[in-house]
Amino acid sequence: MRLSRRELLLGASALGLGCGETPAPKGPIPVAETLPGLAASAHRLRNGKPQTRVSGVERVDLLIVGAGAAGVSAAWRVARAGFRGSVSWLELGDRPGGTAAMGSGPSGEFPLGAHYITLPSPEATHVRTMLQDVGIIQGFDAEGRPRYRETDLCFDPEERLFYGGRWEPGLWPEAALSGEDRAQKAHFDALTQRLTQARGADDRPAFSIPIARSSQDPALRALAEQTFASFLDAEGLHSPALRAYLRYAARDDFGAELEQISAWAGLHYHCARRPDPATPLGTTVLTWPGGNGALIGALLKRTPYTPRLGVLVLSCEPEAEGWRLAALDGDALIEIQAKAVIMALPVFVVNRVVKRPAPLRAESAPWRVVNLHVDGLPAQEGVKAAWDSVIWGAKGLGYVINTHQTGAFGRGPATLTCYEPLSTESPDTSRAILLQERPQDAVNHVLDDLSAAMPGLRDRVIGAEVCPWGHGTAIPAVGLHRVGALEDAARALPGLSFASADLSGMSLFEEASFHGCRAAEEVLMGLGALTDPRLAGPA
């Protein structure tokens, strides 16, 4: 017995009916803000050194500053090398992870920011090694292609797109397109397929993750000198649907508009991923209920070190033998002398802490991330569940749902992590707006944005957590990826190495972890303590 009669009577919508009764309207949604401590204490940096007494001087062999993806990767790399010296580790936030941190709520873990990585290409040696170390890659076949643990691969269905009044599979609004839209998409796909396989004169891939493995061929790097928008114009790619799709991708990865990023960066998103798993997969993505926070947690378990939380580094000065750092631990001013330092902080912070002749000046995009805890999802039309839900024409990028990867597929209580880069105005303006916004207003803004696709969602929300990321992602502007620019910025000082995704000009876990591993290997070599082959050495 199937639903034939019901379908005829009630139309396709009958299939999309949810199960829950409509609950009674509730009072205001309880809203929490997750980053105020971080933003408030970070902004103390601007006010200079406070006049508090030094409560002690600590001496260590190696100091790691920052426990975001770069810092955690550095710690993992140091541990993997079997380093025997003393290690100290400082982190400003109330938990490790940085923009890859996770929270925990009524439906379990959920991401506060970054929430997936793509299956690593062969060049991403460090990522493959990490994933194998934490059990996500379970082995390699004879050709060296990885076998992944099934529960870490994004479950099917991965994405759905709301347009024309219902949820459709995929992210490309196939049914709503003109012939010209399709032709231009095909043109763009052919272009990116060619560039995905292209190599430069130096025989490196044109686009690669890690970026440090990408070709330095000036002919290819010329793409870093124009905006992605002007590149598309020159290619004759004007289809509004294609531009909207590419704008979505640019905002998704960089938090920026097509006019703000270079053509090199815009193409990198589409051309740098060449996964080759042992069995053909239905996905190219690894993800977890807690987003990349789960990966951070797995890496932390593989290191003997624990970051000291809530510590703000104020300054870092060279000494005869190493470096002297001043930091605030609560109200106490502390000093640390370290033989070597891994400075795993975003560049806009590093520039305030470490004096350098030519610091990297790079812009970053503010993001409004709102976690909505729901007791269930309202009835929806079309594809009932997916990991990533995108609404065509909305301000935000949509949401990911944490119970997709637990196997609940959106049934029952869940947390929806809603993402919106504030890209339509200048980063500084947007940042000011974001940091002054009342958390309740952020929640209302997101609910309004989702309301077309998810009527009745408001009544299902039982709580919310707002994460205003003032510096969410690096913006790969014109010039940032010209030959040598980022390499200069990443160059170590004696006994001090820098690690941050900013040094790749793209906020990807793979890039942060590359610089974490590279910086760890550099300082270990300086200390004469690198015993195993490099994972993130020069190409």
Place this chain on the structure above:
Amino acid sequence: MLPSTAPPAAPVSGLLVVSALLIATCGLIYELVAGALASYLLGDSITQFSLIIGAYLSAMGLGSYLSKFIDRGLVSRFVEIEIAVALIGGFEAPMLFAAFTYTPGFAPVLYGLVLTIGALVGLELPLLIRILERQSSLKELVARVMFLDYIGALFASLLFPLLLVPRLGLLRTSLVFGILNAAVALWTTFLFEAPPAVKLRLRLMAAAALAVLGLGFGFAGHAERAMDAQLFADPVVLREVSPYQRVTVTHRAGDTRLFLDGALQFSSVDEHRYHESLVHPALRAVQTPTRVLILGGGDGLAAREVLKHEGVEEIVLVDLDPIVTRLFTEREELRLLNDGALTDPRVKVVNDDAFRWLQGEGLGRFDAVIIDFPDPNDYALGKLYTNHFYRMLTRVMAPHAVGSIQATSPLFSPDAYWCIMATLGAELAYVRPYHAYIPAFGEWGFALFSKAEPEVRRPLPLGLRFLDDATIDTLFQFPVDLRRGPQPVNRLDDQVLVRLYDEDWQKLGGH
């Protein structure tokens, strides 16, 4: 286009085209809605359609005749009639559903509505022609209006089956055309001269009608749920909504049926065929089924069959939905069906998602496993049919354990059935497909699975109604048209099974 003698050519021409087309389309849609509803709800579509077309056309004739009694204020009357058609026609389907659901007399309401709408629609065209008569020659006018009227009918007859019913359903189709009708009324007030007070009154009426219809459209989803119960063939005796699904029990003449989200789970008339086939082939292949795991099967019917075997000391039954297991534990008429299996001290009920439950620790090993999940018609169910799920299952299976699974129909959804076989085969060395005929479902598919070929064949328990030792092996023979080639493995990252299942049923003509 209009003769040069017609002074305000443009608006009148526009009104003519749009109004006549819309009126004709709306009129036919209301007729089709009535015919479709009557044949769905009452059956015998030839009679229903024939009677409704007859009644509707004759009522239109009556309306046309009555138009001669309208003399003054033609435009106002026209607008008022439009509003009346909009409201009555727009709410036709909701009213008919409500009548069918809540009153004993469906036919009087049906024909009352059909006659009223027919009469009102019959008034429309004569009035429209008379309104426009002053601005165009009669010859020209009649030709145009009648032409557009019949073209509108063509629109309606094409839109209705191809787009409207599949996309919107009858309820919302009816409301959408009510909204269009009300829009024609509102628009008409802007095209003709009338005293401001009259115009204001008409506009307010039209706007109110639009608002009411719009509201009705907004609540259509709600109404659909409320009417859900009426769409089962038999009287609904129990209806509960859990966080996971809608649970419905119907009963007629000794036949109790359970539906989850509208899909039949069993009919008490022939469920013994299903549950004997599901349970005994696996249980007889185990020497001593001390611990048995049942996944799904919250109705307790599989547990009832397991308890017929000697030596069973513990049954762990994992079912997602506490409402289902509670109903089959507490409700007397449902308890009778499973012989009180869920209150048997040997049966331990766990309300959890089997996918999550299998990830837990300390589950021990089972001697037999019975899998009785609903068909994989969405991804949340499809994950319970993945190779990953079967691998987790092997961890709680003793080396000699034998399992069985309901695996959809090898006749109606052959690709899905053989996909489940391929997926089982990816994780288990021994997989044997089998099938049985269950009248309520049709030809139904199962499989036995184990880590190695079972060596045990115990005699079946006494008192079975479908299986005996002499014929049970015939279930494992597949006639030619039930055999299929290999299918892909269903994986978490690529749930082919859900798509195959959906395609299989679509091939059967939208069942």
